[in-house]
Amino acid sequence: MLTESTLIDAGGSAAGAGALLSILRDGRPRTRAELAQLTGWARSTLSLRLDALMHQRLVAPTDDAIHSGGRPATTFAFNQSARVVLAADLGVTHARLAVTDLATNPLAERSAEMPIDRGPVPVLTWLVETFHELLAECGRGLADVCGIGVGLPGPVEHGTGTPVNPPIMPGWNRFAVPEWLSARLGAPVLVDNDVNIMALGEYWAVRSQVQHLIFVKVGTGVGCGIISEGRLHRGAQGAAGDIGHIRVPSFEEVVCRCGNTGCLEAVAGGGALAARLREAGEDASASRDVVELVRAGNVRAVQAIRQAGREIGTVLAWVVNFFNPSFIVVGGDIAEAGEHLLAGVREVIYSTSLPLATQHLNILTSDLGDRAGVTGAAVMVIEHVLAPEVVDQAVTALSAEG
Amino acid sequence: MLTESTLIDAGGSAAGAGALLSILRDGRPRTRAELAQLTGWARSTLSLRLDALMHQRLVAPTDDAIHSGGRPATTFAFNQSARVVLAADLGVTHARLAVTDLATNPLAERSAEMPIDRGPVPVLTWLVETFHELLAECGRGLADVCGIGVGLPGPVEHGTGTPVNPPIMPGWNRFAVPEWLSARLGAPVLVDNDVNIMALGEYWAVRSQVQHLIFVKVGTGVGCGIISEGRLHRGAQGAAGDIGHIRVPSFEEVVCRCGNTGCLEAVAGGGALAARLREAGEDASASRDVVELVRAGNVRAVQAIRQAGREIGTVLAWVVNFFNPSFIVVGGDIAEAGEHLLAGVREVIYSTSLPLATQHLNILTSDLGDRAGVTGAAVMVIEHVLAPEVVDQAVTALSAEG
DNA sequence: CTAGTTTTGCTTGACCGTCGACATAAGACG
DNA sequence: CGTCTTATGTCGACGGTCAAGCAAAACTAG
Numbered sequence: 001m002l003t004e005s006t007l008i009d010a011g012g013s014a015a016g017a018g019a020l021l022s023i024l025r026d027g028r029p030r031t032r033a034e035l036a037q038l039t040g041w042a043r044s045t046l047s048l049r050l051d052a053l054m055h056q057r058l059v060a061p062t063d064d065a066i067h068s069g070g071r072p073a074t075t076f077a078f079n080q081s082a083r084v085v086l087a088a089d090l091g092v093t094h095a096r097l098a099v100t101d102l103a104t105n106p107l108a109e110r111s112a113e114m115p116i117d118r119g120p121v122p123v124l125t126w127l128v129e130t131f132h133e134l135l136a137e138c139g140r141g142l143a144d145v146c147g148i149g150v151g152l153p154g155p156v157e158h159g160t161g162t163p164v165n166p167p168i169m170p171g172w173n174r175f176a177v178p179e180w181l182s183a184r185l186g187a188p189v190l191v192d193n194d195v196n197i198m199a200l201g202e203y204w205a206v207r208s209q210v211q212h213l214i215f216v217k218v219g220t221g222v223g224c225g226i227i228s229e230g231r232l233h234r235g236a237q238g239a240a241g242d243i244g245h246i247r248v249p250s251f252e253e254v255v256c257r258c259g260n261t262g263c264l265e266a267v268a269g270g271g272a273l274a275a276r277l278r279e280a281g282e283d284a285s286a287s288r289d290v291v292e293l294v295r296a297g298n299v300r301a302v303q304a305i306r307q308a309g310r311e312i313g314t315v316l317a318w319v320v321n322f323f324n325p326s327f328i329v330v331g332g333d334i335a336e337a338g339e340h341l342l343a344g345v346r347e348v349i350y351s352t353s354l355p356l357a358t359q360h361l362n363i364l365t366s367d368l369g370d371r372a373g374v375t376g377a378a379v380m381v382i383e384h385v386l387a388p389e390v391v392d393q394a395v396t397a398l399s400a401e402g
Numbered sequence: 403m404l405t406e407s408t409l410i411d412a413g414g415s416a417a418g419a420g421a422l423l424s425i426l427r428d429g430r431p432r433t434r435a436e437l438a439q440l441t442g443w444a445r446s447t448l449s450l451r452l453d454a455l456m457h458q459r460l461v462a463p464t465d466d467a468i469h470s471g472g473r474p475a476t477t478f479a480f481n482q483s484a485r486v487v488l489a490a491d492l493g494v495t496h497a498r499l500a501v502t503d504l505a506t507n508p509l510a511e512r513s514a515e516m517p518i519d520r521g522p523v524p525v526l527t528w529l530v531e532t533f534h535e536l537l538a539e540c541g542r543g544l545a546d547v548c549g550i551g552v553g554l555p556g557p558v559e560h561g562t563g564t565p566v567n568p569p570i571m572p573g574w575n576r577f578a579v580p581e582w583l584s585a586r587l588g589a590p591v592l593v594d595n596d597v598n599i600m601a602l603g604e605y606w607a608v609r610s611q612v613q614h615l616i617f618v619k620v621g622t623g624v625g626c627g628i629i630s631e632g633r634l635h636r637g638a639q640g641a642a643g644d645i646g647h648i649r650v651p652s653f654e655e656v657v658c659r660c661g662n663t664g665c666l667e668a669v670a671g672g673g674a675l676a677a678r679l680r681e682a683g684e685d686a687s688a689s690r691d692v693v694e695l696v697r698a699g700n701v702r703a704v705q706a707i708r709q710a711g712r713e714i715g716t717v718l719a720w721v722v723n724f725f726n727p728s729f730i731v732v733g734g735d736i737a738e739a740g741e742h743l744l745a746g747v748r749e750v751i752y753s754t755s756l757p758l759a760t761q762h763l764n765i766l767t768s769d770l771g772d773r774a775g776v777t778g779a780a781v782m783v784i785e786h787v788l789a790p791e792v793v794d795q796a797v798t799a800l801s802a803e804g
Numbered sequence: 805c806t807a808g809t810t811t812t813g814c815t816t817g818a819c820c821g822t823c824g825a826c827a828t829a830a831g832a833c834g
Numbered sequence: 835c836g837t838c839t840t841a842t843g844t845c846g847a848c849g850g851t852c853a854a855g856c857a858a859a860a861c862t863a864g
Contacts, residue, residue, distance in 0.1 A: 032812080042852045047813075070810025071860040155758070165758075212638050224724075228635045235726025236614050239758045246720045247754055249651035258756075318648045318720055322626075324637025352649055354660075356557070356567075356641045434841075444823045449842075472840025473830040805864100812859070819852080829842070834835100 017049045017395045018388030021058055029062040029075035052395045057082040083146035085381045086131050089373025092116055092153050092168055098374040099134045102382055107138040119171035128184050146385045148181055148189045149377030151197035157238055161191035190380050194373055196232055199225025201368055201376030202329040212325040219332035220270045220287045246315050264315055268308035270334050291337040302340050309344020317352040324357045331366035419451045419797045420790030423460055431464040431477035454797045459484040485548035487783045488533050491775025494518055494555050494570055500776040501536045504784055509540040521573035530586050548787045550583055550591045551779030553599035559640055563593035592782050596775055598634055601627025603770055603778030604731040614727040621734040622673045622689045624666055648717050666717050670710035672736050693739040704742050711746020719754040726759045733768035
């Protein structure tokens with residue numbers, strides 16, 4: 001069997017351009033002299049590499065030059081607009097699509113009702129159409145697209161990009177999302193669980209200060225995404241972060257939709273809160289109604305959410321001891337209904353977890369809000385496409401053809 | 403300020419030798435032709451790199467050649483005996499030292515009573531002396547030592563290798579262990595928490611099958627080490643894995659040595675078990691006595707251990723949902739007292755955790771037993787010293803001087 | 805407007821790593 | 835013992851990288 005392997009770098013002509021780009025990716029403009037010192041290359045070599053990146057339009061000279069008495073030095077910076085990313089966050093009932101630049105800034109965005117249970121072909125067909133519209137909106141074409149990132153509301157085998165036995169996505173099991181999409185959009189496709197993607201998005205927002213982060217989504221259900229040393233921890237079956245079905249104390253009688261009893265989700269999830277408020281005579285059928293009630297100042301709803309925060313905090317207190325993150329970001333419908341949930345979470349964590357672990361721990365609501373998903377989908381693509389090896393390969397391929 | 407930075411590879415003469423070694427590190431002998439194909443290098447280049455590694459004695463030709471009609475091809479394999487590693491597992495009362503080869507095989511080993519509370523200088527002085535004796539025992543000298551790995555029973559800041567506010571190591575706080583040891587033994591020193599090191603050791607034993615592993619140590623206290631994607635997760639303050647002070651349900655009244663109540667350790671730790679058995683009239687003052695009782699067939703002790711397994715299993719069931727490991731290895735004094743603890747752990751995890759997460763989960767006792775610590779200490783050193791960049795640097799340094 | 809200063813682009817020659825080809829070594833087979 | 839086959843060492847060629855130097859460019863200061 002022929003493996004055609006090149007386990008180690010090919011030593012191609014412009015190899016190293018990727019390393020240069022990864023220095024410039026922080027966005028700071030730099031002069032040639034600075035870059036030569038940082039890379040350790042000769043000025044001539046550096047110019048070669050820089051030219052290669054400029055031909056790819058991944059780097060561009062900035063307007064402001066540095067004046068130091070003589071000829072001003074032109075500075076070069078990462079060109080965020082070189083390519084665009086198509087990012088999709090598909091929820092159970094709702095979808096958000098965006099075209100972003102290479103720094104996750106949105107160029108065009110759309111949010112719409114789109115039930116996932118319509119099945120893969122209708123949903124993805126709509127997705128392709130909408131991406132075309134959004135591209136037109138911001139004056140870009142398919143040629144500018146460097147990759148497509150998709151978040152799905154269920155377990156996804158990230159290696160192949162296919163959903164596996166998703167409980168709430170009828171028809172999607174083992175559907176080859178990447179193949180289907182890349183055949184129609186002509187770019188690499190990456191797929192992952194929606195909570196993982198939101199964790200990536202939140203990590204991106206604080207990446208300069210933080211290595212270990214937990215993102216907790218409290219919507220109809222409860223789940224979390226785990227970032228260890230800046231990388232997503234997916235677990236052996238890609239099932240990591242499923243804290244919604246952890247059994248919490250003193251609620252052994254509550255039945256969960258998963259069939260077990262006492263699950264966190266059945267106690268503190270949006271669906272459970274709605275049901276409890278309904279029993280108390282309030283008008284609430286879904287997680288979103290609970291948020292409405294809280295916004296309207298309904299005392300019972302506020303109390304319920306705060307108590308839910310305490311229950312979730314109990315589980316997160318364990319997580320803090322076990323995982324020792326420096327950030328916990330809480331997002332999802334229920335978290336966005338104000339600080340009530342967070343208050344409950346903080347109350348329990350700071351009183352229960354180890355002082356060493358809580359000392360420098362930040363517990364916050366998401367700054368990105370419902371944009372965390374699309375941001376994370378874009379991050380997933382950007383991290384892949386702008387990885388040094390991939391850039392080197394692209395640069396050499398282009399310089400080879402002329 | 404001069405940074406003298408070379409962020410990107412120096413392009414030194416024999417760079418790439420490290421990559422070659424990392425291929426050979428699986429121990430399988432290979433011919434030049436195979437290696438050339440695997441690396442993608444020309445045969446001549448490959449021979450150059452191979453020579454460099456052979457000069458370092460890191461690779462050696464094997465005796466058996468492959469006969470294929472013409473001139474037989476000599477095969478080359480990683481030479482595990484090229485260097486030795488000094489590994490130390492310092493417990494609270496007990497210490498185990500070993501000299502190992504580059505595949506963690508013990509060449510000489512010693513286990514002794516050595517209370518950690520004698521303070522850093524007496525303990526480390528004894529350690530240096532004993533290492534000299536062990537080296538003499540297996541006919542090696544300090545020149546053969548490529549690194550020293552140490553495990554300590556408390557929180558360690560791995561970057562600097564110093565203990566920080568250890569609760570049970572008087573005098574060790576902020577003691578610069580690496581500097582002290584490397585000044586006397588002339589080799590790089592790596593220090594980490596003992597549980598982390600044991601996790602590394604257990605991971606090493608199953609690394610071909612497993613990416614995500616949890617090692618649980620049940621001794622006087624309870625703690626765990628976390629391996630994510632083959633790398634140790636230490637957490638933001640290096641405090642990850644502290645499951646001993648997670649509060650478990652229905653034991654809110656039990657007081658823990660940490661001052662809180664209801665901690666797992668206060669319910670299921672070896673110290674707690676001894677106390678409970680003592681109350682019941684048995685003769686047990688420490689965790690080791692509990693093991694004795696179990697070995698002697700004492701029913702109360704067996705029941706106590708099995709119940710402790712259930713309590714620990716409760717916490718591990720949460721961990722399984724959150725982290726989704728593929729292996730859980732249980733070690734420490736209490737775990738080695740037979741299958742009783744494991745039975746309790748399995749009972750709870752398989753009945754409580756999500757089916758998806760438990761489907762391919764293995765829950766085992768340690769094969770390495772009380773050797774997990776020294777093995778892990780050796781692994782820590784080997785992974786560092788045999789990392790491609792480090793090997794490249796060593797090879798170029800040697801070829802430069804002649 | 806001119807002289808001074810610093811960056812930038814271009815060229816050259818030298819060096820070193822890598823490659824491919826050729827010659828030689830080592831064992832198998834008849 | 836000679837021939838065949840395959841492995842291995844050696845050597846020249848190629849190409850990428852570097853350092854140095856020079857000329858042009860671009861701005862400041864007077």
